[in-house]
Amino acid sequence: MLRARRHLQQHGHFDMNDRVNSDTSTSRKILRPRRLALLGTVAALGAAVLAASPGSSPFGVTPFVAPAQAAEATATPPGFGDLVAKVKPAVISVRVRIDQDNDKSAMLQQNRMDSDEDSPFDQFSRQFGFRGPNGMPRQRHQVITGEGSGFFISADGYAVTNNHVVDHAQSVQITTDDGAIYTAKVVGTDPKTDLALIKVEGKKDFPFVKFSDQKPRIGDWVVAVGNPFGLGGTVTAGIVSASGRDIGNGPYDDFIQIDAPINKGNSGGPAFDMTGNVIGVNTAIFSPSGGSVGIGFDIPASTAKLVIAQLKDKGAVTRGWLGVQVQPVTADIADSIGLKEARGAIVDNPQGGSPAANAGIEAGDVITAVNGTAIKDSRDLARTIATLAPGSYVKLDVWHEGESKTMTLALGELPKERPAQGNGKTDDGKVQPDAGTPRLGLSLAPAGDVQGAGQNGVVVTEVDPQGPAAQRGIQTGDVILNVGGKAVASVGDVRSELAQARSSGRRSVLLQVKNAEATRFVAVPLA
Incomplete structure (x- = not known):
């Protein structure tokens, strides 16, 4: 022994x-x-x-x-048998057919998933479930077969799955737990949340499940049921690992992270709590290898309920629109504008003619609350506004030029497509750097003196790689529109505002910076 x-x-x-x-x-x-x-x-x-x-x-x-x-x-530890017997009949396997010629975008997404590229985006295997010859070029007129999962939410055949499972499908076929096969139609899809609603006609007694009204706690048990690798009717169990995950998938990311194993083909399937209610819709996995490593992501039931209700009523989703570009408030930004806490969403640029611009919201304002509920950051603001109906009135708490104020405005409807804002580029070969602001590590020139830079602000013509501005991501060619909340048009204006910020005891100064992609705020420490 x-x-x-x-x-x-x-x-x-x-x-x-x-x-x-x-x-x-x-x-x-x-x-x-x-x-x-x-x-x-x-x-x-x-x-x-x-x-x-x-x-x-x-x-x-x-x-x-x-x-x-x-x-x-x-005592014998309790299992999941009773729960599975209750909910498994409502879970379906979803099979789709996609004509290659009619869906180039789906092909590109699938090719990216099958590639060896190891970027963070590619590690989230979103469109997992499509089959094709590995490493072989796709042929013209080839029909792609895709498989995913779903679940009935009503006895008359309405079922939930992922948008990426049925997107651009020419036909959708579902298989129930007892092996019966039905044809389904796509009622509506919402790419922004990756949700879709499908419908099976001709039957009124399908077994179905309901969405949970309670937010799961981290550590709660979760049971996933779905169709991994086309096997169908597969049950796995784990716990809720985290909540509020942003995986860079879209503007409304708020995923529940679970460690119940989900794999290719589980997309669109349900994750259940111990009462048999759906707490989330399986939609993505983090997987360097392509298989489950214990990190899966679910669309929360609270999000799915709102989206699915609109898809059922209107076949599409409409969202409230404020019309601002925003970014999170960092500690440096909060200090530079006098906010006690680093919270809320700072407005980079209100879009012309938008509800925000019409209500008087300006660049540099910080939205700290919506209808009395505190806003954590820019993503929280986007999610909150998106849940509200177009035309509804909202009350915003705004930090404006060192003071808090409240304003009420009517939301617009989020446009389906918003045109990209083009910005000029600097031609440094034709402009000699002017005397700059060495404390920030920048050399500047009036925008009007630089070809293609427009007439507003000052252009960054040179950046000290060891200076504080470079450490905050400011690059040659960026246009500084204002400093400390004041518009600038010359190097003298910049110096004046820096001096004002320094005399006010600020440890950093807030710059509004524009480049070819977007306008943003950057808090730069004052050396």
């Missing part, structure tokens, strides 16, 4: 994961049975000693076992 104990101390315990890699080496194959045998030997010896003297210790001491502890030790 002592030899067995020493062996265990040297080699550790048996890991179930080792069995997956049992063919990696001969020595590991030999070692594993010995570990199991030794564990069995230790257990057998212990059982024999205890059996030799019932009710007493082999060392002469009678062990005490509390009645509650004894009952707990003999």
Whole structure:
């Protein structure tokens, strides 16, 4: 027994994961049975000693076992069988057919997923479930077959799945848990949340499940059911690992992270709580290998309920629109504008003619609350406004030029497509750098003196790579529109505003910076 104990101390315990890699080496194959045998030997010896003297210790001491502890030790741990029997009939497998010629975008997405590119975006296998010959070029007129999952939400055949499962599908076919096959039609899709509603006609008694009204807690059990790798009817279990995840998938990311294994084909399937209600829709996995590594992402039930209700009523989703470009408020930005806390969303640029611009919201204003609810950051603002109906009135708390004020405005409707804002580029070859502001590490010139830079602001003509501005991402060619909330048109204006910020005791100054992609605010420390 002592030899067995020493062996265990040297080699550790048996890991179930080792069995997956049992063919990696001969020595590991030999070692594993010995570990199991030794564990069995230790257990057998212990059982024999205890059996030799019932009710007493082999060392002469009678062990005490509390009645509650004894009952707990003999009780069988509850499983998920009853829950699965209740919800599994409502889960479906979804199969689609897509004509390659009619869906170039889907082809590009699939090719990106199958590639070896290891960018953060590609690691989120969103369109997992499509099949095709690996590494082989697609042929013209080829029909792509895709598989995903879904679940009925009503007895008359309405079912939820992912937008990326049915997007551009020429036909949709579903298979129920009992093996019956039906044709479904796409009622509506919402690419921004990756949700879709489909409908099976001709039957009124489909088993269905409901969305949960409660937000799951981190650590709660979760059971996922779906169609991984086309196998159908597969059940996995885990816990809620995190909430509020932003994976860079879209403007309204607010995913629930789970560790219940989900794989290719689980897209659109449900994740259940222990009462049998849907807490989320499986939509993405983080996977360098393409298979489950225990990090999956679900669209929350609260989001899915709102989107699906609109898809059922109107076939599309309309969202409220404020009309501002925003960014989070960092500690440096908060200090530079006198905010006590780094929270809210700072307005980079109100769009002309938008509800925000018409209401008087200006660049540099910070939206801190909507209808009395505090706004955490820019993404929180986008999600909050998107849940409100176009035309509805909202009350905004705004930090404006060092003071808090409240304004009420009517939301517009989020445009389906917004034109990109073009900005001029600097031609440094034709302009010599003017005397700059060495404390920021910049050389500047009036925008009007630089070809293609427009007439507003000053152009960055040179950046000290060791200066504070470079450390905040300011680059040659950027146009500084205002400093400390004041519009600038010359190097003198910039110096004046820097001096004002310094005399006010600010540790940093807020710059509004425009480049070819967007307008943003940058807080630069004052050296």
